[in-house]
Amino acid sequence: MIHQATNFYELTAYKLGRFYNAINLTVHFFTLPEIYIDSAQPVMEKHFIEIAKNHIPRYCLLTHYHEDHSGNAAKLKKLFNTKIISHKLSYSYLSNGFKLFPYEKMIWGKPERFTPDLFYKELLDLGKYTFKIIHTPGHSIDSICLLEINRGWLFTGDLYISSKPKYLRKDENIYEILKSLKKVLSLDFEVMFCAHKGIITDNPKLLIKKKITYIEEIIEKAKNLRKKDMSLKKIRNKLLGKEDITSIATNFDFCKLNFIKAIFQEELNEGNGYQ
Incomplete structure (x- = not known):
């Protein structure tokens, strides 16, 4: 089991994984005071809930419906009455469930169905934190990035991951990914929080540019x-x-x-x- 925590100001990045410490086998979720960004994979429920007991979130902001991001959101609702916020295009996947391949069930697990409490609008004001919501489809139809506008922090879900990807899922759209990368490149941010790479402080915009150039x-x-x-x-x-x-x-x-x-x-x- 992989279970690591990295602090960055008031944010903590938790890296969880069932198998080896590899980029595609581990997932990060991020915590701010009373706020989670994503909810990790179902197979890491025990570790996730232990973290949540010590840092109970009022809100959980999902970047997309995939099982390694929405995996423990239903537990947050049941145990802590956490409000789950998603894109409206996530609704049917989260409430009705979705098909998983055998390798996905083994590595990440099958998430419990639930109904999100709120859907994103252009801005999400949670008091101390204000997020601009950017719809960034390509990896999935409902993928979003969150820009904390006061700090210049960009949460990218699975949009970035690598500057030189070689693999693609069957349901991914490379042209939509390219458009989404160009969309976030126009934003004002200094730090990037990637669900698989973690906290990226060293010129994240350059990494986005490199990925755009590579794909093109x-x-x-x-x-x-x-x-x-x-x-x-x-x-x-x-x-x-x-x-x-x-x-x-x-x-x-x-x-x-x-x-x-x-x-x-x-x-x-x-x-x-x-x-």
């Missing part, structure tokens, strides 16, 4: 190679390398070919014979 370059190179009639798998091999243990372990739900397919998703949907 991969898209351009992939399209140029496709013009030469190269198959999608060969494009993957050339730009990202062959699939590895990460792809296999997730039954190719999270893999390199998905990144390349996402670039040509419109053509694939139209049935233009891409392979």
Whole structure:
């Protein structure tokens, strides 16, 4: 079990994980006085609840519905009457549940269904803290970032993670991710809080820029190679390398070919014979 805490002024970043201390196997949730940003993964419920008993939140702000972010929100409602706030597009996933792959159940666990108490508007005023809500779809339809406008703190959920990603989930939209990255780059922030990387104080805007540039370059190179009639798998091999243990372990739900397919998703949907 991974259980680490890092303090930053009045904020604490808790890093939780069931297996190895790897970026994709551990998740951060962040706490401020009476406020949580996300609620960790269900398999870490015991550790999460122990933390919550010592720092009871009045509010929990969700960045999106995925199980490693909303995983213990139902427990917060039941045990502490915490008000859960989400994007309105999260509602059906949180209240009705959603399908999980076997690897997701094993690594993060299945969250309990619940109904969020409030939906985000453009600004969320919680007294000492005021958050600007930025809708940043791509990773999921309901993904948001939260900018604490008085401190220049940006909570990015799963938008950033890495400047040079090689894998993509089947349901991710690379063009929406690119738009969302450009949207947050225009914001005024000095510190970034990433759900998988943790607290990033060293020039976070530069990291966002690097990711934008990287994605744009991969898209351009992939399209140029496709013009030469190269198959999608060969494009993957050339730009990202062959699939590895990460792809296999997730039954190719999270893999390199998905990144390349996402670039040509419109053509694939139209049935233009891409392979």
